[in-house]
Amino acid sequence: MTSLLLVAWLLAAPGAAPPAAQTLSLEDCVRIALDKNGDIVGAEFSVDAAEAARSSMRGNFGPRLRVEGNYLRYPEEQTIAFGPGAPPLVVREETTTSMTVSVIQPLTPLLAVHSGYRARDFGVDAARIHRDSVKRDVAYQATEAYYRLLQAQKLAEVTGTSVKQVESQVTRARAFEKRGVIGRNDVLRAEIALAGVTQRRIQADGAVTLANARLAMVLGLPPGTPISPASAPETPAAAPVTTANAAVTKALAERGELDEFNARIAQARAGRNGAWTRLAPQINAIGSYSRVTGSTFQEEETRFVGLLLTWDVWDWGASYYGAREAAAQVRQAEAASANVRSGVALDARAAHITHSGSVEGLAVAKAAVTQAEENYRIENRRYEENAATTFDVLDAESLLTQARAQYQTALYDSHIAAANLDRALGQLPGAAASK
DSSP states (O other), rough: HHHHHHHHHHHHTTOOOEEEOOEEHHHHHHHHHHHOOOHHHHHHHHHHHHHHHHHHHHHSSOOOEEEEEEEEEEEEEEEEOOTSSOOOEEEEEEEEEEEEEEEEEEEHHHHHHHHHHHHHHHHHHHHHHHHHHHHHHHHHHHHHHHHHHHHHHHHHHHHHHHHHHHHHHHHHHHHHHTTTTHHHHHHHHHHHHHHHHHHHHHHHHHHHHHHHHHHHHTTTTTTTTTTSSSSSOOOOOOOOSSSSSHHHHHHHHHHHHHHHHHHHHHHHHHHHHHHTTSOEEEEEEEEEEEEEEEETTSSSSEEEEEEEEEEEEEEEHHHHHHHHHHHHHHHHHOOOOOOHHHHHHHHHHHHHHHHHHHHHHHHHHHHHHHHHHHHHHHHHHHHTTTSSOHHHHHHHHHHHHHHHHHHHHHHHHHHHHHHHHHHHTTTTTTGGGGO
């Protein structure tokens, strides 16, 4: 599915002239990804949302100013007659107005407000830590995609070299056939081998295109942007720690997921405390000023200050079970903390083992290339001396191409494993490339 999406992406603008390739280093790729990748943009908005929620809760600490007013128009004024000849008393004029200004200061609700503010404050911390974790993951994705593109390019070069070697063998076989040294079947065998390696070269070129598209996608660049890696490593990347136990210790000390999880637990505890305070009576201080016109039996101006008590004595358990739910969420988060630590430790140990294995595998692959090159040289000499067949030379060439491909694969796998180890230890992958 991923490959199909990438191909569709590349074909999004058919007929357009291909843009010039951008030459980017690993440091450039990581920097661009941290600036343009959609996952990081989303994480930044999550931080903004958490900060806005905290600011919203902060506003509940202070007094609230409430203004109420009305303008009422009746069909006629209302009067009362007290006897014959007495003028009627206007009880309510045809038009009445009223305005009330109140200041309400929470008192006991401040406990819930404080708990809510602390919960949202911990939410900001968690959002920021999560954003840093997303940056680390995106930096790893960019690093991996960068090395995968280099790997695909090197494998394409290996298949290109293979094509040239088999073409040379076809030329020699045809010349030997004309001289009567070999039969037609040897030539056909060489031509069939050429067709096979040509197909593999086409596939390798396609893999380069897909790897380029994958890197562009991770960097947040426009579809089909050609990228030219600035440099290719020739040696494996060194591990930042020497043992798996050291990797685990470092990861437990520096991985942001643990801090984020602790912030989430603290947030849940603050929410639980706030939920329990809502069961108690709520007392607010209030001051009010009212002005009324058009009504005889109401004072034109009134002022008062006092305390307002409200208590939902019975709400069918809504507040109680809400508090129970918040308490259960705290216990759930606390119970999961051990799994988080175990997951971080396992991730770090696995990353270290994978990196160590990739370095060892690279050494084996390098030795295999030397052996395959010597074997290919020997078979070519024997073929020139008519002591070997076309099949022997093609077999030696196939082994050499396979060894070279395995070496390039192992080389870039070792760098990807090193980047994954950096990520597992809580470091930003690709940072070492800028040093």
